Amino acid sequence: MPELPEVETVRANLELECSGRVIRSVEVIDNGILDGCTTKELASFCRGRTIRGARRHGKQMFIELDQGGFITLHLGMTGDLIFYERKGDPDRHDRVLFNFTDGSRMAFRDMRKFGAIGYVTSIELFIRKKKLGPDALEIGGQEFAFRIGKHDSAIKTVLLDQKVVAGIGNLYADEVLYQSRIHPMRSAMELSAKEVETIFKNTRKVLLASIRVSSNFERLPKGFMLSVRGPGASCPRGNGKMASLKVNGRTTFYCPSCQTI
């Protein structure tokens, strides 16, 4: 589920479904995903409070409650929010349930349990504590170039570093570099100003395009590689077979013909 566009879709949906609902109780089925608080603390923080909306910073989500305060939510690799109009048996992978006073509820579902839920009183404090960089869609071109250019490692590694820019994950890093025709192993520091600007523009283009289609890769514009990304894929520009390698320990797909060193 989770890179910036997916989180944005979950956020928007949460806002639609839950704004105005009042939390009656919180059930923590698996406390392994709690981040910095106990079940009791989370439950008493949430009890009786109304959901006002939801915000996002990179892949991190914040559910805004009335009277200040936020539930923090990270989807990890497989996290998602599920809405139940009526109570029923939770799914096997539902880890936390938020029960609302009107009888509906929301589940945090996370098969692999890499997600995290907690609460804070200040988003800024949370971001500082986690050392997250600016959100990939909020940051400006100047700041982007400044931050990227400080690192002497592979451009893909730098794009994936949430402390540099927050929100780009493995799949979108590949797409951004493919759109930019830049090899993932190029040194970030040695890229020209023009190349960095291209990456900046394509970061926006790719993330916004994916948000527009709710991360349904099949519906992405022609020329995107995400819908075919995988072993044996062909370059959407018709330049032959895509190749793969490991960067930063992550599988990386690129077109050796479009993206030269």
Added chain:
DNA sequence: CTAGATGTTAAGGT
């Protein structure tokens, strides 16, 4: 049975 999967973080080495 094995390898790998959209994320984050710690640990050890250069």
Added chain:
DNA sequence: CACCTTAACATCTA
């Protein structure tokens, strides 16, 4: 200090 690789987390699927 900056960077790299590896492992770990937990679970499912190809």
